[in-house]
Amino acid sequence: MPVWLSDQEYATLRAACAQMLPSGEGTPGAEEAGVADYIDGFLGAFVFDPPRIWAGGPSSGRHGGVHGFATFVPLPPLDELAWRMRIEGSQGRPEREFNGPVVGLQERYREGLAALGSDFTEADGHEQRRRLRDDEAFCELLWGHCCEGMYGAPEYGGNRDTVGWEYIDFEGDVQPRGYTDAEVSQP
Amino acid sequence: MSPEAIIIGSGPGGSTAAEVLTRAGWSVVIMEKGRNHLLDPDDLTRPAGDYSNDEIKFVSRYFLGPDPLVEPRAFRRSADEGEHTHVGEVNSIPTTVGGGGTHADGKVPRFREEDFGLFSAYGPQEGAAVGDWPLDYDELEPYYAEVERAIGVSGRAGANPFAAWRSGPYPMPPGAPMYGAVLSSAAAEKVGLHPYEAPTAANSIAYDGRPACNNCGFCAFFGCPIHAKGDPVALLTKTMATGRAELMAETYVSRIVTDGRRATGVEFVDRNGDTHVRKAELVVVAGGAIETPRLLLLSGLDHPALGKYLMVHFQTIVVGHFPTMRLHPQKGRSVTHVHDDAMVQDDRTRQAAVGAGLPWFRGGLVEHSGGGHPIMEALHSPWGREHARVMREANLRERMWAFIMQGEDLPYATNTVDLSPSIRDARGFPVARVTYNPGHHELAASKYHGKILQTVLEEMGADWVIHTSSPGVSYHGLGTTPIPESRHVMGTVRMGDNPETSVVDRWGRVHALDNVVVADSSVFVTSSGYGPTLTLVALAARAAHHLAGTTPGTPSGD
Numbered sequence: 001m002p003v004w005l006s007d008q009e010y011a012t013l014r015a016a017c018a019q020m021l022p023s024g025e026g027t028p029g030a031e032e033a034g035v036a037d038y039i040d041g042f043l044g045a046f047v048f049d050p051p052r053i054w055a056g057g058p059s060s061g062r063h064g065g066v067h068g069f070a071t072f073v074p075l076p077p078l079d080e081l082a083w084r085m086r087i088e089g090s091q092g093r094p095e096r097e098f099n100g101p102v103v104g105l106q107e108r109y110r111e112g113l114a115a116l117g118s119d120f121t122e123a124d125g126h127e128q129r130r131r132l133r134d135d136e137a138f139c140e141l142l143w144g145h146c147c148e149g150m151y152g153a154p155e156y157g158g159n160r161d162t163v164g165w166e167y168i169d170f171e172g173d174v175q176p177r178g179y180t181d182a183e184v185s186q187p
Numbered sequence: 188m189s190p191e192a193i194i195i196g197s198g199p200g201g202s203t204a205a206e207v208l209t210r211a212g213w214s215v216v217i218m219e220k221g222r223n224h225l226l227d228p229d230d231l232t233r234p235a236g237d238y239s240n241d242e243i244k245f246v247s248r249y250f251l252g253p254d255p256l257v258e259p260r261a262f263r264r265s266a267d268e269g270e271h272t273h274v275g276e277v278n279s280i281p282t283t284v285g286g287g288g289t290h291a292d293g294k295v296p297r298f299r300e301e302d303f304g305l306f307s308a309y310g311p312q313e314g315a316a317v318g319d320w321p322l323d324y325d326e327l328e329p330y331y332a333e334v335e336r337a338i339g340v341s342g343r344a345g346a347n348p349f350a351a352w353r354s355g356p357y358p359m360p361p362g363a364p365m366y367g368a369v370l371s372s373a374a375a376e377k378v379g380l381h382p383y384e385a386p387t388a389a390n391s392i393a394y395d396g397r398p399a400c401n402n403c404g405f406c407a408f409f410g411c412p413i414h415a416k417g418d419p420v421a422l423l424t425k426t427m428a429t430g431r432a433e434l435m436a437e438t439y440v441s442r443i444v445t446d447g448r449r450a451t452g453v454e455f456v457d458r459n460g461d462t463h464v465r466k467a468e469l470v471v472v473a474g475g476a477i478e479t480p481r482l483l484l485l486s487g488l489d490h491p492a493l494g495k496y497l498m499v500h501f502q503t504i505v506v507g508h509f510p511t512m513r514l515h516p517q518k519g520r521s522v523t524h525v526h527d528d529a530m531v532q533d534d535r536t537r538q539a540a541v542g543a544g545l546p547w548f549r550g551g552l553v554e555h556s557g558g559g560h561p562i563m564e565a566l567h568s569p570w571g572r573e574h575a576r577v578m579r580e581a582n583l584r585e586r587m588w589a590f591i592m593q594g595e596d597l598p599y600a601t602n603t604v605d606l607s608p609s610i611r612d613a614r615g616f617p618v619a620r621v622t623y624n625p626g627h628h629e630l631a632a633s634k635y636h637g638k639i640l641q642t643v644l645e646e647m648g649a650d651w652v653i654h655t656s657s658p659g660v661s662y663h664g665l666g667t668t669p670i671p672e673s674r675h676v677m678g679t680v681r682m683g684d685n686p687e688t689s690v691v692d693r694w695g696r697v698h699a700l701d702n703v704v705v706a707d708s709s710v711f712v713t714s715s716g717y718g719p720t721l722t723l724v725a726l727a728a729r730a731a732h733h734l735a736g737t738t739p740g741t742p743s744g745d
Binding site for chain 2: 019020021022024027029053054055056057058059060066068069073076077078079081082083085086095098099102129143144146147148150151152153156164165167168169170172173174175176177178179180181183184185186187
């Protein structure tokens with residue numbers, strides 16, 4: 001069950017992410033990492049309390065220490081305003097339009113996914129990539145979030161079981177273990 | 188009760204002023220417009236646990252602020268471009284308790300003797316207000332020494348042949364050298380340069396109750412999860428432990444309230460948007476070289492030099508590719524080695540300057556550094572079938588090594604901070620507009636020193652080298668954004684003895700306001716090519732000692 005997108009939008013998003021980060025034999029892609037869940041969770045950040053904007057600290061527990069990432073940091077009023085403007089858009093509210101209207105990510109995704117076509121999931125890979133390239137602005141937006149969902153901390157909903165990091169030999173958030181001086185200085 | 192001082196801004200400058208004043212027995216209120224993630228909200232004498240190795244939070248989602256949607260800035264290269272060409276993120280230094288000290292990787296070089304007397308040592312440059320500072324290195328040295336001990340600096344005295352004199356050793360030895368920096372230092376030496384261990388405000392051993400850095404690699408642009416970076420957490424925890432300080436986070440000072448030649452207090456907006464006034468006998472402004480002039484302008488201060496002579500460091504970026512190596516720059520503290528040679532004149536440099544039609548030019552400190560984190564690399568990689576292979580090769584993260592020269596900017600009257608005529612922040616106040624364009628001096632020095640750095644990377648074995656800059660300029664065609672990446676912002680509230688040509692005096696006191704003191708890098712007369720932090724911190728300590736009538740190393744008033 002998607003957090004914010006409709007089932008159809010979520011299916012289109014999944015297919016689009018899978019074109020950007022395809023899976024292969026022994027190669028995890030957007031599907032394995034749950035990149036669409038990352039994006040859907042971001043669009044629905046305010047469904048949660050505290051909103052899923054900033055994971056906590058100081059460690060995730062993956063390399064010792066507490067599981068602090070799992071508890072999200074509350075947003076004070078100014079930051080709630082900023083993140084609602086960014087995600088929901090200004091929606092004609094004067095307190096969000098002090099420098100003019102802001103189009104939110106929810107609207108950009110809703111329109112971008114619709115423009116890919118209701119038959120996007122049935123189209124072949126070549127056709128899907130063509131449609132993605134057709135909408136340069138949406139493609140760029142989606143790609144930025146794909147990168148975050150593939151290689152960001154798993155607490156945000158993507159990089160499931162750290163598959164993104166493992167494939168590229170990145171150890172991720174290493175606090176509080178860190179690296180030894182020898183690991184820093186030797187080849 | 189009214190405090191003796193209200194300090195606006197909790198970054199390295201404001202924290203230093205707070206620590207020195209409270210140590211001398213003063214009561215202070217620190218007003219910080221950003222959130223507090225540095226000190227434990229239940230015990231402000233201890234660090235908090237909100238920082239983490241999290242690229243989404245720190246790089247993509249503005250955890251240290253400012254968020255450009257609610258606190259934007261405007262930018263243009265020159266007045267010819269109209270009101271502005273960009274609105275959003277411009278030279279953002281963190282807006283948070285701890286300010287720029289939280290995201291810095293903590294390189295804290297001192298300036299050298301000649302940096303305080305550039306006009307006397309080098310002479311004028313056409314179109315630039317090259318000047319001498321109203322103080323010299325010898326006068327500042329005891330304060331440099333004091334703040335190095337306070338924040339905890341690791342380094343090796345004598346390692347840099349060009350360094351200014353020091354009254355004592357560094358408080359800590361250098362930390363572990365990064366593998367890539369060992370290689371680039373060896374190559375630099377072969378080319379005749381003098382690399383050395385960067386003076387760094389990150390603990391190499393347990394120091395002052397904080398642990399040694401454990402090399403996690405999330406250093407530049409990240410808050411330190413274990414608080415091994417001392418600046419300014421060490422100063423703020425000590426300040427709060429005196430019991431004479433109040434920290435007000437999410438408190439936005441909108442105006443300094445004045446009565447003739449004196450400030451009577453400040454007007455501020457709290458986290459709920461309500462406006463208040465608080466009185467004080469003294470106001471210390473430490474918002475940085477963009478927000479400080481903005482606040483002085485919002486407060487009605489009128490001076491022909493206010494907001495002028497903005498300097499950043501023009502960055503020359505030279506990157507080499509080493510396909511057969513894994514340089515693993517994600518292990519270690521971002522930068523462990525630097526060299527000063529581009530700050531030092533020799534016959535070839537002098538000839539090159541004359542060849543470029545200049546009386547002289549100076550480059551800046553050169554940082555030896557590598558790669559980034561995975562999201563950053565992914566953003567620079569193609570999507571589709573090639574992506575996984577490119578990421579696994581890890582060219583950007585592991586197989587590139589770079590030199591970043593923080594080139595000296597000359598002070599030009601045309602590079603300015605003023606109030607945007609139309610753009611507002613979420614609280615309704617005009618935002619800062621930055622007008623900035625590098626001059627011929629910066630471009631000529633960059634071109635000359637970039638070629639030398641290219642030679643070093645070739646010596647190190649690079650199969651190709653690119654030479655770019657920030658802001659981007661046309662001669663290399665790369666990195667074409669005109670907004671400088673540099674977070675080193677200086678000038679705009681110039682220090683000097685002459686009230687006609689400078690805004691503040693030699694102690695940082697505003698000439699026109701007897702009880703307002705500026706304690707940040709906006710007072711710099713020239714920018715040198717060294718990171719401004721330690722110098723602005725030493726200046727803040729000097730200004731605060733002057734106010735309190737104390738001297739460096741003065742014990743607590745208790």
